[in-house]
Amino acid sequence: MAREKYQTLTEQMFYILICLTHESCGVDIMKKVEELTAGRVIIGPGTLYSLIDNFVKEKIIIETKIENRKKSYVITNVGIEMLEKEYIRLKKLKEDYELLVKGGVSNEEFN
Amino acid sequence: MKSSTKRIINFRFYRCEDMENKLEKSAAKGLFLEKIGSFLWTFRKGKPRKLKYTVTYFSEGSVFNPGITHNQQTYFDYAKAAGWNFVTQLNQMQIFCSEAENPISFETDEKEKFNNIKRCMNKSFLPSMIAVILIVLLNIALQFNSFKLNPIDFLSDSGRLFPVSMLLAVVVYEVYSLIDYFAWCKRSERAIANGGGVADSNNTVHKIVDIIFMIFIFGSSGYFLFYAAYEIGLFGLLLSVAQFPILTFVFWSSIKYLKRKKASAAINKAVSVIVLVIAGIAYFAFIMVLIIKFGFSINNDSDYRTVSWPINAAHNREYKLYSDNIPLTSEDLYGTIDYDYYSYEADTDSTVFISKSEYRQDSLPAKDSPPRIKYEILEPNFDFVYQLAKEYLLKIPEWRDGSSFRSIDNKIFGTSEAFQRYYNGPTGEYVLFFDNKIIVLDMEELVTAKQAEIIKERLQI
Numbered sequence: 001m002a003r004e005k006y007q008t009l010t011e012q013m014f015y016i017l018i019c020l021t022h023e024s025c026g027v028d029i030m031k032k033v034e035e036l037t038a039g040r041v042i043i044g045p046g047t048l049y050s051l052i053d054n055f056v057k058e059k060i061i062i063e064t065k066i067e068n069r070k071k072s073y074v075i076t077n078v079g080i081e082m083l084e085k086e087y088i089r090l091k092k093l094k095e096d097y098e099l100l101v102k103g104g105v106s107n108e109e110f111n
Numbered sequence: 112m113k114s115s116t117k118r119i120i121n122f123r124f125y126r127c128e129d130m131e132n133k134l135e136k137s138a139a140k141g142l143f144l145e146k147i148g149s150f151l152w153t154f155r156k157g158k159p160r161k162l163k164y165t166v167t168y169f170s171e172g173s174v175f176n177p178g179i180t181h182n183q184q185t186y187f188d189y190a191k192a193a194g195w196n197f198v199t200q201l202n203q204m205q206i207f208c209s210e211a212e213n214p215i216s217f218e219t220d221e222k223e224k225f226n227n228i229k230r231c232m233n234k235s236f237l238p239s240m241i242a243v244i245l246i247v248l249l250n251i252a253l254q255f256n257s258f259k260l261n262p263i264d265f266l267s268d269s270g271r272l273f274p275v276s277m278l279l280a281v282v283v284y285e286v287y288s289l290i291d292y293f294a295w296c297k298r299s300e301r302a303i304a305n306g307g308g309v310a311d312s313n314n315t316v317h318k319i320v321d322i323i324f325m326i327f328i329f330g331s332s333g334y335f336l337f338y339a340a341y342e343i344g345l346f347g348l349l350l351s352v353a354q355f356p357i358l359t360f361v362f363w364s365s366i367k368y369l370k371r372k373k374a375s376a377a378i379n380k381a382v383s384v385i386v387l388v389i390a391g392i393a394y395f396a397f398i399m400v401l402i403i404k405f406g407f408s409i410n411n412d413s414d415y416r417t418v419s420w421p422i423n424a425a426h427n428r429e430y431k432l433y434s435d436n437i438p439l440t441s442e443d444l445y446g447t448i449d450y451d452y453y454s455y456e457a458d459t460d461s462t463v464f465i466s467k468s469e470y471r472q473d474s475l476p477a478k479d480s481p482p483r484i485k486y487e488i489l490e491p492n493f494d495f496v497y498q499l500a501k502e503y504l505l506k507i508p509e510w511r512d513g514s515s516f517r518s519i520d521n522k523i524f525g526t527s528e529a530f531q532r533y534y535n536g537p538t539g540e541y542v543l544f545f546d547n548k549i550i551v552l553d554m555e556e557l558v559t560a561k562q563a564e565i566i567k568e569r570l571q572i
Binding site for chain 2: 010071
């Protein structure tokens with residue numbers, strides 16, 4: 001089920017998951033993503049909550065501890081697998097782009 | 112100057128933007144939302160400020176929660192980190208505000224936003240809408256049953272037609288809201304699939320529909336209250352109208368009390384609903400007792416005198432003798448009658464469908480009491496009402512064995528159709544059909560040709 005729903009990850013999902021390769025809490029994720037992308041990707045609090053909630057339900061991440069009301073999470077193997085698949089997909093995109101656009105292969109040749 | 116003010120805010124749960132705009136405008140005028148109650152929203156007065164509001168839904172939110180839940184606290188923490196301060200909540204609806212000029216959007220993924228709204232609606236809005244529709248439909252079905260039992264009484268009684276028309280209006284409005292919600296879902300889904308956001312709502316259409324509905328409901332209830340005041344008296348009216356605020360108060364008190372006692376949401380909900388039902392029944396019983404004890408119902412602008420009359424050797428009974436004006440009397444039909452205890456009663460009910468006038472002249476029960484008469488004049492305003500009335504009047508219930516209607520000569524009363532009831536021979540019961548009215552005569556004896564002439568003249572046939 002998880003697989004089907006998250007065939008491709010949105011940018012926000014991708015960034016939340018890569019942040020969670022190290023244990024962190026929700027508020028930290030929000031800040032880290034903003035820093036990492038220099039403000040290009042911003043996750044609103046409502047969206048962050050629903051995504052984390054869904055990821056936990058789908059066992060993509062797990063809750064690790066609650067400290068001062070702060071809940072921390074970390075990615076699971078299911079999540080790692082998903083990230084890996086997404087990474088391969090993105091790499092393929094990049095390669096194809098380079099092959100066709102940057103590498104100078106003309107359209108006739110490609111056909 | 113009072114530091115706060117209470118307002119009634121009309122809103123739909125799935126239209127966050129309308130509400131956000133409203134709250135931002137209020138803040139710009141110096142009114143800041145503080146709390147949402149059962150009816151009224153409390154605003155604090157202050158210096159006008161530019162604030163941004165966001166209205167979102169949290170599926171765990173509930174009026175029955177004893178406090179902020181752990182997950183809700185996490186939600187608030189995320190909001191705070193993004194510069195959004197929690198203002199207040201009502202059920203699942205959560206309201207936040209921010210002082211920043213361009214705060215981070217609360218929702219940055221339209222699909223998640225939409226799914227979240229849908230999840231919350233499935234939990235509260237839809238079940239409650241469907242429950243209201245079902246309860247109202249059940250009520251309408253019961254009313255329809257009483258309509259089928261006696262369409263004439265039903266259609267001539269404003270006291271029954273008005274509640275039904277209001278119930279129908281509620282069903283139409285609720286169904287419209289449901290359709291509107293599903294249409295909004297479809298539009299949003301399509302928009303999100305095309306990379307857009309959650310759909311906007313069509314404000315003008317909604318406003319017009321809301322206004323029409325409000326005018327109808329307030330107009331009808333106003334008319335109904337006016338009618339009820341006449342029918343059951345001011346005191347009775349006050350008791351029935353007071354029911355709504357009293358029961359609401361009981362319900363909210365129960366919720367608040369259990370919240371203070373830290374009861375869980377499930378227990379609070381179950382107990383409060385039971386308390387509400389019991390209070391409803393108790394209130395109804397209370398009104399019933401008052402009616403039985405004091406009989407404050409029944410309108411009476413007609414004069415009457417009370418006589419005590421022997422019904423057997425040992426007992427007397429009180430009888431009310433009315434002296435209304437009636438168009439046709441026993442005296443007209445049978446000549447001068449020397450009798451002091453006749454009661455003359457007239458009762459007219461009129462609605463858009465039919466006007467019904469019931470007249471009767473009763474004598475007190477005794478062996479040699481003079482003749483009683485009873486007659487009804489029906490004037491249907493529509494052909495289908497005429498047909499319904501006709502069908503009803505000529506229907507012979509199964510239990511009336513050996514009773515039948517037989518056609519009589521139309522010349523006698525100048526009718527288009529006329530029937531006489533037979534029961535072991537002809538009786539004094541006639542059902543007379545004219546082009547646009549129906550007269551039902553209920554005499555103790557058969558009508559003679561001479562009496563028929565008098566009846567025609569008196570009832571202006």
